[in-house]
Amino acid sequence: MGAAHLIEVFADKKYHDVYLPKMFAGEWQGTMALTEPGAGSSLSDVVSTAEKQDDGTYKLVGQKIFISCGDSDVVDNVVHLMLARVKGAPAGTKGISMFIVPRERITEDGTLEHNDVTSIGVYHKMGYKGAPIAHLSFGENNDCQGWLVGEENKGLSYMFQMMNEARISVGLHATSISSAAYYASLKYANERLQGRNIAEKNPELPQTPIINHADVKRMLLFQKTFIDGALCLELQCSYFADMERVTEGDEKEKYNLMLELLTPVAKSYPAEMSNFSTSTAIQIFGGYGFTKDFIAEQYYRETRIHTIHEGTTAIHGLDLLGRKVMMKNGKAVMLLMQEVMQDIAKAKQHENTKAHATTLEKKLGQLQELSMHLMTVAQKEGVEVYLSDATLYLELFGTIVLGWLWLKMTNTCNENESIDKTFAESKFLCCNYFFEYELPKTEGLFTRLKSTNRVTVGIDSKLID
Template sequence: MFFSKRDIQFNLYEVLHSEALTQYPYFQDHNRESFDMVLDAAQQIAEKMLYPLLTQMDRKEPQLVDGKIRVHPGMKPIVKQFGQDGWINAGFSYDEGGQQLPATILNAAGFIFQTANYSASVFPFLTTGAANLIRSFGSKALIETFTPKMYSGEWQGTMALTEPNAGSSLSDITTLAEPTEQEGVYKLKGQKIFISCGDHDACDNVVHLMLAKIKGAPLGAKGISLFVVPQQRLDKDGELTPNDVITAGVYHKMGYKGAPIAHLMVGSNDDCEGYLVGEPHKGLGYMFQMMNEARIGVGLNAVSIGTAAYQASLAYAKERPQGRKISEKDPTKPQTNIINHADVKRMLLFQKAVTEGAFALLMYCSKLADIAHVAEGETKERAQLLLDLLTPIAKSYPSEMCCLSTSAAVQILGGAGYTTDFPVEQYYREARIHPIHEGTTAIHGLDLLGRKITIHQGKAAQIFFEEVRKTLAEALEISELKPLAEQLQKTLGKAQQVTAHLLGLAQKGEIEKYLSDATLYLELFGVITIGWQWLKQAIIAQQSLAQAHAADHDFYQGKVMTARYFYEYELVKADSLMKRLLSADQVTIDMQSEWF
């Protein structure tokens, strides 16, 4: 198995009590039974359609043939299945043909898909994000023209932002939009690169949500507008006709090979129509809706790959005999399975701590998104503020750490892990994209320290510390967990001192010093946040041990032991990070480029 169903159930129902979401009218038609049916359906598709193509899609990567990107033929029925079953718009309202599913449940199902085959899972949920932008900000005409075919899986949706000279710095994009005589219709010209699923033959059309600048627009980010730019537009008879969006190339990647990444030329023949979404010059704000949703999605993608690698290395460690226990000197005695070696257990515990800790955070963020969507008043505000604060951590911690955890999976398999005969080398390659996708780790460090910590007079950070202290108060009453709670409490107090120190630099106008180690601050915040998530899990597990049946007893005991591991091996890293963040030595600022 490439994921733990028991761990999903533990987080959804024992830690988060997801059934409580059904108290809100938007979710009231659902219950625990319907949630489980959704997860079972996801497992069926994952096992029967996605996982069998995992290595095939890696070995037979997309190719550009006669101007069209050809993907694995198995993708067409997969995309069709997702459309037919309603996965693409499952979270949307009944009026839009959706199922009003909580993001908590839908993301848990997405996790199952992604553990089975990350590349295949990308296609439908990119369309979800693109369609959500149209339904949120587009005109009635745009919604009626584009979203039904996107929901059905007939048309692919993408996010087209990046250009050759404008990656993270979107204010520097040069794609130009000129108005036509028809209201809301513009002629676009430029190019876009690294566009996931930007062209392929598993659907009939590709609909790009594209950033561009209207001729004469203000400079910088204030001049960016958002357009719907289909690969093929509808003519006056309602038939598809080419829209001057040309696929100039397909990128060949180290991993994540099954999903094509396209280089697009737009308006080379001065005949590309784009349709304005919302108001002019507000496109970046609109796009951030999709980007913030996608950032949670990238974190989930990363932890899914890390989980699949962990499960593969765990299964191997249980079956692979090698050597004997350190205390056993008799060479005539049979070998022991490598899972009995302390260092292998250390590597397995590392993977378990990273993946299950990050998964818990992502499910928690999903529930915050649900509450922010349907609640009102202070409950809604607190959920939204906390979600905004945690988004850079939920994206970056699993992205960075699952690169390390998949490396540990390869190490456990040894020489076998370095071959294509086992899947962990593929997981290792696929993990590496996530610290880059949807904003690099450095961008998220700047976002957290430069913006999220300070906005609304620091209210989001205040809510975070309040929530952690609630967990600490509960854990301090449990004798087995009191040492962990005291350790986290001490670390949290020091982290607040570090934050105050850095904010002091900003108040003195020393902005470069303030932000120079923002990535390390993000890492510190991530370690503390996952430590908090492990303490929450340990509380439930410790309380459940006394009444647990045999199988559940092992599960809960594993949770408590992994929490202990995290505090012994990972949370202690916070001390060195805080020492660096408090240091007056600004070596990265003082270093001159010509000295390299």
């Protein structure tokens, strides 16, 4: 869908009829073919080449690795949206173009013929096993034809449009898998009898379901508050995307900026936390969780990819602190803060959320102070020091955003009497958990991010040997 959408938006209309009906119908598969052996996080180092031919098509040569659904016999054709450099193009990101490169090209009489795209390997992965991930070779026999999407040298900007959508869906996938793991562990916690209430001394009493132990409740609440909060984050981003589409002028800019700011968070926070959340589900199963007899271990394996593909967490940390926070002189952050402050003001009006609202307000102040401090660090000590703990900044930012969303959810419960009482009580409990157990973890992050002790910059890498 993503690849087809890219053709629809950026490629010449003459390609629409050729590819879109088959791709949208699922008869042909689409891919994003970006990664190369020497260019993973650093896409500016792509070396695949494209040479323009007299008929306006291009000859492609290169290798792409880790391509999701890069090849299979489930479909008749695979259409790669491939990044390559036209001969003579400038170095770096400015010289990257995008091409439509089908595995089978269409001849003049409408039949399919091999387009010199070959699978030279398949990766054996720890999870995500339903998708074949291929190592592809293009143009081994100098006969791989490609068609330019849009204009030369603008390929990366087209790809990023598709990747922003993909990033929000990565966050959503991580949340969904965590949700499945949570429900599996919840069911088990209600069924498994083990031990008795710690205050009970009588071994004659029947054993209790483990959900009655405080620590098991904590593990379930950890999963539930992460999942509901992360789902709320993805929905908030979808709402901003919708509003951006239907508004104009300043309003449009406002939603666009907030969406841009939250995209690295919406991708990476759920992806990272999902590793802990699915691991916690295993823990609730005890020894059985470690076996293949129960599904928890599969969820743990399945979710591990999310911090790696569509940009690793480090790359999103760099994006957030290095670009998004400073975008338009900090306008995106300012707009988001205004949204958060509105919810804080509402939450302060209710006894059951007043204290949490005050806590979040304090955290926001600390975050602003920290961001100013880091700007000074950038000026005085340079960009390498400034960005050295960008991943921690992303974690901090994500945790505070989740705090905001928990207040937003409880505001809705406080303001709507029609909401089911038990549902609302459960939301208040989760919000309380989040502010008592999760938000305080930001203190350690603040301490580290403000420290002037440069542990990872300027040291000899050999010392880590």
